[in-house]
Amino acid sequence: MMGLERVLVTGGAGFIGSCMVRRLVAAGRRVVTVDLLTYAGRPASLGSALDAPNHALERADIRDGAAMRRILAEGRPEAVIHLAAESHVDRSIDAPMDFVTTNVEGTAALLAATTGYWRDLPAPEREAFRFLHVSTDEVYGSLGDGDAGAFTEASPCRPNSPYAASKAASDHFARAWHRTFGLPVLTSHGSNSYGPRQMPEKLVPVAILAALEGRPIPVYGDGRHVRDWLFVEDHVHALESIVERGEPGGVYNVGAGAGTTNLDLVRAICARMDELVPDSPWCPHADLVTLVPDRPGHDRRYALDSGRVRRELGWRPAVDLDEGLGRTVRWYLENRRWWQEIRAGGFEDRRRQGLGAG
Ligand SMILES: NC(=O)c1ccc[n+]([C@@H]2O[C@H](COP(=O)([O-])OP(=O)(O)OC[C@H]3O[C@@H](n4cnc5c(N)ncnc54)[C@H](O)[C@@H]3O)[C@@H](O)[C@H]2O)c1
Structure with missing residues (x-):
């Protein structure tokens, strides 16, 4: 990826961030991961990248401007890819202030620290420097069941x-x-992502682990909420294209372009479980699907127009939902230690407000 040699990734021990860091490190880039290692930050997700000679993990809080200034000065990155955030919608309903401090104040503190660092760079490096702010399609709100069209970068x-x-x-x-x-x-405004190493509080791993253990698979409301599911590696490829070739000041939507209801998604996971664990006492796993009361403020439908990133940067998703779910289900079955350690640490994998798609 890119001509960039040195990259700072915030939130690099999280779900999408660890996929990004593993790829950059494997490509020989020098990467500094900045991560507070909250409940969602898992150094184990970095795999062999964690101890690679071209990787350093800095346990630090993006809200701490002095720490950010020091890490920037020491690492001298050519780009910052900012993924650190509180990311789970249900938790934001229970404890919104963590979201305000990390996502809002933390981003502002990081922007301020980065600006100071960037201004002091020699002119050619200053010119080439990039800061990628990784955001979500959820900022656009919701479409109704009958609404045509999709959110563009110009949507309010x-x-x-x-x-x-x-x-x-x-x-x-x-x-x-x-x-x-x-x-x-x-x-970037990415759509709902899924794949290996996602915290077991999000819809896809919740469904996989409940199916594996024969527990009810809770789905919010009538299960007809529509999301544009994007495989994590495709999301990361898009982020690479944007930081490498995007236009400074530009905004890019990133979605796979295929809407799926939560019910269809969960049933597809169950079908994968039937294939991969055929001797399970819980076959057919779809019998475990249970509708539960909806989450407050639950967006009905997201649909994203990703024309810009496709046209201008040539990005395309490479992994369709079928293949992506197969790879994801297999990963959770083959990497039990990863999620068992999270549980052993006292993490509750039941969604706090039930089950949605945040
Ligand atoms: N997962 C999705 O479907 C999706 C879709 C679009 C955009 N995004 C965005 O992508 C980014 C990454 O999402 P994810 O799903 O990988 O999240 P995640 O919750 O798995 O990871 C977030 C990481 O940020 C770290 N972190 C949290 N607070 C921090 C702080 N104050 N300082 C430093 N590090 C901190 C956590 O330890 C964790 O490693 C987020 O900004 C999210 O809003 C996610």
Whole structure:
């Protein structure tokens, strides 16, 4: 990836961040991962990249401007890829202030620290520097069942959950730092991602682990909420294209372009479980699917127009839902230690407000 030799990745021990860091390290880049290692940060997710000579993990809080300034000065990155965030919608309903401090204040603190560092770079390096702010399609709010069309980068920001509001606020700061200070910021709005190493509180792993253990697989409301599921590696490829070739100040939607209801998604996972664990007493696993009361403010439908990243940067998703779910289910079956250690640490994998798609 890219001509960039040195990259700083925030949130690199999380689900999407660890996929990004593993790829960059494997490609020989020098990577500094900045991560507070909250419940969602798992050094084990970095695999062999963790101890690679071209990788360093800095346990630090993006809200800590002095720490960010030190890490930037020491690592001298040519790009910052900012993924650190509180990311789970249900938790944002239970404890919204963590989302305000990390996602909003943390992003602003990181932008400020990065601007100071960037300004002092020699002119050619300053010119080439990039800051990628990784955001979500949830900032656009919800489409109704009957609404045609999809959100474009010009759609208004209408966040409905505290998580989405915090991400939308951070997007505004990212834009403002570009417009006011000239920092070469790019912003991505990715759709719901899934894949290996996702915390077992999100819909796909919740469904896999409940099916494996014969527990009810809870699905919110009528199960007809539609999401545009994106395999994590495809999401990371898109982020690479954006940071490498995107236009500073640009905003890019990233979605697979195929809407799936939560019920269909969960049934597809169950079908995979039937194939991969045929002697399970819980076959057919779809019998475990249980509708539970809806989550408050639950967005009905997301659909994303990703035309810009496809047209201008040539990105395409490479993994369709069928293949991606197969790979994901197999990974959770073959890597039990990863999620068992999370549970042993006292983590509750039941969704707090039931089961949605945050
Ligand atoms: N997962 C998705 O479907 C999706 C879709 C679109 C966009 N995004 C965005 O991508 C980013 C990564 O999402 P994810 O699903 O990998 O999240 P995640 O929860 O798996 O990982 C977040 C990481 O950030 C770290 N972190 C949290 N607070 C921090 C702080 N104050 N300082 C430093 N590190 C901190 C955590 O320890 C964790 O490693 C987020 O910004 C999210 O909003 C996610």
